[in-house]
Amino acid sequence: MSYADFTLGAPVADAAAPDGPIETRWERRRFGVKLVNPANKRKMHVIVVGTGLAGGSASATLAELGYRVSSFCYQDSPRRAHSIAAQGGINAAKNYRNDGDSVHRLFYDTVKGGDFRARESNVHRLAEISRQIIDQCVAQGVPFAREYGGLLDNRSFGGAQVSRTFYARGQTGQQLLLGAYQALERQVDAGGVTMYPRHEMLELIVVDGHARGIVARDLITGETRSHLADAVVLASGGYGNVFFLSTNAKGCNVTASWRAHRKGALFANPCFTQIHPTCIPVSGDHQSKLTLMSESLRNDGRVWVPERKGDDRDPNLIPEAERDYFLERQYPAFGNLVPRDIASRAAKNVCDEGRGVGPGGLGVFLDFAEVIGRLGRPAVEAKYGNLFQMYQRITGEDPYQVPMRIYPAVHYTMGGLWVDYDLQSTIPGLFVVGEANFSDHGANRLGASALMQGLADGYFVLPSTIGDYLATAKHEPVDPDHPAVRAAEDDVAQRIDTLLSIRGTRTVDSFHRELGHLMWEHCGMERTEAGLRKALDRIPELRKEFWETVLVPGTGVELNQSLERAGRVGDFFELAELMCLDALHRNESCGGHFRAESQTPDGEAARDDENFSYAAAWEFTGRGEAPVLHKEDLTFEYVAPTQRSYK
């Protein structure tokens, strides 16, 4: 039986969400959770893997509540988690602008933006909590942008019709993360959190069906050992790096989630990835990552390509009449501000027609000449100065003189480990927060909503819901010699030995690049049955080559960055196969998932609610073995599903 012959298992249901009016569900759930006696909290130990917005805020808050926390990250400091790189901003339904925003509107926009593939209960809770997040961050000293009156400034982001995005120049993620990091360090000093930087989780420990710890490798000494606890929280971020080139930090990986998946946690909607339209194009084979240019640039920049194929004149010499402002032409109502997935695909299409610009024809112009003419250079500099500088630093071109060149790049993953309303996975005691879970964004995430979700999960949701589990589970301590612990440790040791003993001929990066290229071609912006089948044939071959011919130098008992990468790429191979299968089985287009077979006569995405109004949660059955699909049906009581239209 081939991998693609998956079987259908029992449906999976979110048993934790209360029913009744959506506005009071979170309130009622919070009242329903059992409380842990303060004296007992000190005896309870929680492991948190990840120190980004989700993990950092969760660790700090759990320690404030009195739990004992062990916090892990692979970087040398928790402050360097990938959340640090977020630029644009964070949404909150404060309605400080009095422009008609409300919790309900943010809820509505998020469900619709996610193309009706997210759970209403979760999204509503997110919109409610969004307001508290801003209060919390301001109290911590996050220096959000302010107006002359001293109040917080807002902007509209990603085509939203209201101004609900709070920001700190182009460094919102950095400032929010430093707030969480400082709260975390405060708890380190107070003794509530033990910090394990430069540690990588390589296995989950499950004892009697419950998550009870992890095996982690100390990246400096190479020592692997188990860490035991009463519950485990994964806050390990997204898996965009399966594509090799993405806007994610180089170390972002799926290992923590994948190891949990192999131990029984269902993985939901793996094919839902977000491709961001405004990134700096690839400049050559040496390219190691892609850099995002903030979406806010589309507020004033105009996107175009030459009318004629292969027109390689200096863009400033191409007359107006010979330019195609393709977004303005195709989407007159929204123009350059159409959502990310639509802008990305439109750019791909004109490049496929041979009208792309720059090296390899993989780019389109983002032109500021019109706004510079209208407002003058100083005004444009005040708004976008730092972004223009960054562009110039990377490309060596001056965007005040020549149009920028941009191209879409992988940016965010909506899929992730399946969790219920309490953020608990299908393994009791394993909770998943932030980008690592699948919960709130459906098939497409709106701009400035990931930061909101990470902090909602970490500061407010998890610290309440995990208490219910801990109060009920009442665990005995796990014996460090328990067979399940020993087995997990042995698995890790064996895997490391295998990687080091192959001593083949090909570097880890060369495999990763090839896998990434395959995924970008066949599971990227546009997916077809033929392409996905091709990828599903090729991935196992490449994976086999990897395990037979990879060359990992050095030993396991030292800092060995090649070994770290090899472990991550090994897991990406397995994830890649599941992503392609998920994309193949979902024979509809929705959000960031565009199946060429499912489009409207004018080339737009056609959703198929009749057959696909569910989250696809996959069960692992063995490497390369056909997985089992469990469906969670989605029902929409408050926002009636409609086809998106931006014409």
Next chain:
Amino acid sequence: MRLHLKVWRQRDADDRGAMASYDVDDASPDMSFLELLDVLNEKLTVEGEEPVAFDHDCREGICGACSMVIDGQPHGPEKATTTCQLHMRHFSDGDTITVEPFRAGAFPVVKDLVVDRGAFDRIIAAGGYISAPTGSAPDAHAVPVPKDQADRAFTAAACIGCGACVAACPNGSASLFLGAKITHLGELPQGQPERNSRVLAMVDEHDAAGFGGCTNTGECAVACPKEIPLDVISQLNRDYLAARKARRRSA
């Protein structure tokens, strides 16, 4: 481009370490400095040698992980630029480039170009925060902050914790890093209640970690990729003196 690299190689913390020479024949001016090292590492790996270890993650100048002294300057020759954002077009064909770790008494070398900057975390843990337990916050608009104050706080908060200031300082002082956090939190009304205790605790931890004292050479601000202004150190000194005075008075 053909480039000659002289790179610091050190097996581990106990090894003495030495410079090693390598050639890269196929560098492109569009590469970043880290991509140049990637190319070198791929070559070393295939040739059976150990690749050069170096810290990096975001590769867009914001995480503060990358940390190399290039031709004698932390983060290399370009102003306001981290190593990961430094591109090879600023070098010339045939150049010899030296690459060393961020050296300082408080930053022991871990391996090759990787150093231990854990002391920075300990300084923050000592007091670099505003105590605001989750759930305790008033509405965000309860306390307006004048825009110029908010902007000054932001400028100081832009520090990425890379440690270039320490590597550049002849005394191995972390005063720019410390002053940046003191200024960020001290400019805001929310930061006032802990203003005195914060600076005392952070300075104590700074000294205990083995960072040197500041003698106003100004090298730190020249090396800083985020252009943290030197006057955060004046602010640090003012706050420190005021806090000591307040402590004496209450003692």
